[in-house]
Amino acid sequence: MKGWLHLACIALMCLLPAATRAAPAVTASQDRRIAITFDDLPWASLDPNTPLPAQGTVPPRIAAESVRLLQAIEGTGTPAIGFVNSARLLVGGQPQADRTAMLDAWLDAGLELGNHTDTHADLHIVGIQAYEDDILACDRVLRPLLAKRGREPQWFRHPYLRTGRTPEDKAAMGAFLAAHGYRIAPVTVTSSDWIWAAAYAKALDRGDAATQAKLRAQYVPYLLRRVNYFEHRSIRLLGYALPQVMLLHANALNADTYPDFVAGLRARGYRFVDLDEAMRDPAYRRADKFTGALGTSWIHRWAIAAGRSWKFYGGEPTSPKWVTDLAGVPPE
Ligand SMILES: [Zn+2]
Numbered sequence: 001m002k003g004w005l006h007l008a009c010i011a012l013m014c015l016l017p018a019a020t021r022a023a024p025a026v027t028a029s030q031d032r033r034i035a036i037t038f039d040d041l042p043w044a045s046l047d048p049n050t051p052l053p054a055q056g057t058v059p060p061r062i063a064a065e066s067v068r069l070l071q072a073i074e075g076t077g078t079p080a081i082g083f084v085n086s087a088r089l090l091v092g093g094q095p096q097a098d099r100t101a102m103l104d105a106w107l108d109a110g111l112e113l114g115n116h117t118d119t120h121a122d123l124h125i126v127g128i129q130a131y132e133d134d135i136l137a138c139d140r141v142l143r144p145l146l147a148k149r150g151r152e153p154q155w156f157r158h159p160y161l162r163t164g165r166t167p168e169d170k171a172a173m174g175a176f177l178a179a180h181g182y183r184i185a186p187v188t189v190t191s192s193d194w195i196w197a198a199a200y201a202k203a204l205d206r207g208d209a210a211t212q213a214k215l216r217a218q219y220v221p222y223l224l225r226r227v228n229y230f231e232h233r234s235i236r237l238l239g240y241a242l243p244q245v246m247l248l249h250a251n252a253l254n255a256d257t258y259p260d261f262v263a264g265l266r267a268r269g270y271r272f273v274d275l276d277e278a279m280r281d282p283a284y285r286r287a288d289k290f291t292g293a294l295g296t297s298w299i300h301r302w303a304i305a306a307g308r309s310w311k312f313y314g315g316e317p318t319s320p321k322w323v324t325d326l327a328g329v330p331p332e
Pocket of ligand 1: 039040116
């Protein structure tokens with residue numbers, strides 16, 4: 001009996017990869033789901049050094065952009081979670097009411113908030129002890145904010161998606177986060193939205209409406225190409241389109257394009273779910289042994305753990321050179 005089982009297992013192992021390889025085509029029957037996450041709340045360009053306006057501590061342009069993003073999220077009826085850097089609330093070392101109110105507005109809109117460290121710390125640079133302190137500093141701000149609504153923080157997102165330089169560091173961080181009631185929020189759809197946003201911010205500064213419009217028009221198809229790429233990689237690795245988790249940043253470009261992006265995803269058959277639902281998919285229990293510095297997708301991390309060759313990762317859509325030039329960063 002044991003020998004028969006063994007043979008059956010070998011036969012299955014031979015058959016399964018062939019079956020998954022033979023069916024990479026995207027079909028209408030795929031249940032396409034996606035959870036949207038926004039990093040660097042209350043706003044990516046807001047930090048303790050942001051020049052102060054005449055009144056308050058939030059420049060009016062940022063306040064208006066934040067309202068536009070929330071209206072866009074609410075208007076599209078999509079669940080979303082925002083990951084907070086609590087140091088962005090500070091001026092002169094003190095949390096500012098008008099900045100904290102931006103987070104309250106997220107909660108008032110029925111959206112979730114998670115921990116993204118106090119100062120956007122890089123685990124690979126500061127090391128475990130300082131990183132844990134940074135997580136706890138954010139927790140001290142986030143927890144009372146959520147407690148007012150009878151909720152508590154449960155999600156943690158690593159800045160730069162750097163999750164540890166060694167398996168030991170990763171295990172230590174995993175244990176620390178679990179002990180403090182946090183689950184790691186992975187990302188399967190990455191993008192260089194921050195590069196496009198830097199270009200857009202320059203066009204806003206100059207009052208260059210034509211370039212703003214051009215960026216908006218090309219950015220949404222770029223994001224959709226990124227989703228499409230990771231959808232196909234998911235089918236290639238897992239045999240199905242997993243519920244994706246997408247990382248965007250809290251910035252003006254996303255505020256001004258989110259409804260078009262959502263419409264584009266819906267046209268492709270996507271429906272929007274929260275992070276918890278996405279992560280119920282068994283793929284999220286796969287091994288992630290990645291210890292590199294590249295803030296890469298969890299699909300790629302699983303593929304590395306599964307020993308996929310370099311061919312698996314090719315074809316990732318990049319940002320055009322005119323955008324990287326305008327943003328002032330090297331070409332992708
Ligand atoms: Zn971040």
